[in-house]
Amino acid sequence: xxxxxxxxxxxxxxxxxxxxxxxxxxxxxxxxxxxxxxxxxxxxxxxxxxxxxxxxxxxxxxxxxxxxxxxxxxxxxxxxxxxxxxxxxxxxxxxxxxxxxxxxxxxxxxxxxxxxxxxxxxxxxxxxxxxxxxxxxxxxxxxxxxx
Amino acid sequence: xxxxxxxxxxxxxxxxxxxxxxxxxxxxxxxxxxxxxxxxxxxxxxxxxxxx
Numbered sequence: 001x002x003x004x005x006x007x008x009x010x011x012x013x014x015x016x017x018x019x020x021x022x023x024x025x026x027x028x029x030x031x032x033x034x035x036x037x038x039x040x041x042x043x044x045x046x047x048x049x050x051x052x053x054x055x056x057x058x059x060x061x062x063x064x065x066x067x068x069x070x071x072x073x074x075x076x077x078x079x080x081x082x083x084x085x086x087x088x089x090x091x092x093x094x095x096x097x098x099x100x101x102x103x104x105x106x107x108x109x110x111x112x113x114x115x116x117x118x119x120x121x122x123x124x125x126x127x128x129x130x131x132x133x134x135x136x137x138x139x140x141x142x143x144x145x146x147x
Numbered sequence: 148x149x150x151x152x153x154x155x156x157x158x159x160x161x162x163x164x165x166x167x168x169x170x171x172x173x174x175x176x177x178x179x180x181x182x183x184x185x186x187x188x189x190x191x192x193x194x195x196x197x198x199x
Contacts (some may be wrong), residue, residue: 010171011151068154072182073170076189 001118004091006060006084009071016060019082022116024057024142025040026101028099031129033073038109046079048135055142062086064106097125111138113145121145142144155181 030038059081067085074083109126154171155178165172
């Protein structure tokens, strides 16, 4: 996985590997703050954050939303992990997740799990807009890949 | 001078005079009000089952 430089919604930058800091990293790609399935999914994952913290897993949520919408979403859902704006589709294109919804380019809903050495352990790309990998399934996969 | 961008109006401005709230920076109280109004508007949507 490429060591992307990401921008928080306050315009401070950070490197992906620095954020990961030797832990398992889960990237959650979602369509946007307007998508109710996406909001439900993110909230569901946030609800299991204590479990994920015990498993030493870090999360980043990414969409093509603006920083404003990404920030609003993070505040509204009280998410404890970064919600990153990839409005220029750098990461979305890198992971080949760009798709169209009502003539607008968005990311397909997807989960990518990376080892502490940044190797991909598992990926799941939703087959349609409401196809998501929930926390229980993510945890099962993490245990299966010998977390 | 270190600059940043207002999350609402995207204006570039001096970080020293930024209003820091909600983990982002605002250039003015007006922009803070607009942001918080948007947050309130989203909270009013109770039915999340309408989508897509």
